[in-house]
Ligand SMILES: O=P(O)(O)OC[C@H]1O[C@](O)(COP(=O)(O)O)[C@@H](O)[C@@H]1O
């Protein structure tokens with residue numbers, strides 16, 4: 001039985017989406033067993049980006065790599081691998097963050113898988129180092145109280161939820177719509193002392209609440225899983241910031257353009273939100289390096305526009 005029905009999915013892409021969902025069902029099952037199964041959060045090495053790899057990062061990467069070649073993926077670029085792999089002679093180039101939110105694996109908080117799909121070009125790297133606007137699909141699978149998938153094929157953002165009885169992803173929302181104004185903002189406030197002034201100004205305006213220039217109260221949220229944060233913002237709005245800061249190696253922030261920022265930007269823009277580097281639209285930018293980082297601000301339009309004004 002397929003893990004997702006072909007309705008709502010462009011025919012050419014269906015085998016890829018089906019392979020992502022079927023593998024997602026297996027990964028979700030492994031995560032749900034948590035400490036009853038094999039150790040998932042144990043450190044097993046370091047990836048090219050210098051992040052510690054946990055056992056589940058590697059397990060998820062292996063599972064998606066195995067499933068995607070036969071499904072039509074020619075080039076596979078993973079956050080967990082140094083270079084692009086050639087999996088077969090399919091038509092697509094797929095970039096993946098196999099397990100996003102690794103620091104939450106052992107604390108039973110939502111984590112996910114992020115993917116971005118392009119038409120494959122002749123060269124492996126050139127298939128990914130191109131304008132983010134050339135993505136033909138992008139999405140994430142979320143492993144949380146519900147396992148679900150948000151996906152865009154360039155005509156809106158769709159939300160699916162996996163029915164735990166049948167293990168099939170069912171359409172829950174055909175067209176996600178992010179409200180224009182937010183009541184919540186998200187940033188890792190532990191690094192406030194390193195932030196640029198325009199980030200400090202935006203957060204101070206939110207903190208000033210009703211008495212400040214924005215004239216309303218905001219709540220603060222930080223899950224430390226980009227997938228969970230994006231899911232909340234797609235569902236009820238909000239603003240997310242992970243910009244560059246003054247820490248060594250954080251000049252461009254923490255998140256990677258190819259595996260995290262470009263696909264989330266497509267989902268957000270397709271749901272009526274806005275995604276920038278603080279000023280410029282992410283979808284107008286081109287990744288320069290496979291593992292390169294990218295400052296990222298996204299969410300409700302009014303808020304992201306305010307960030308751009310403060311950025312100057
Ligand atoms: O620990 P920090 O600096 O708050 O960073 C949290 C961010 O790092 C990430 O966990 C990075 O992703 P990975 O877990 O795939 O490395 C994001 O999901 C999250 O938004």
Ligand SMILES: [Mg+2]
Nearest residue numbers: 097100101260
């Ligand atoms: Mg990630």
Ligand SMILES: [Mg+2]
Nearest residue numbers: 097098099100
């Ligand atoms: Mg990851």
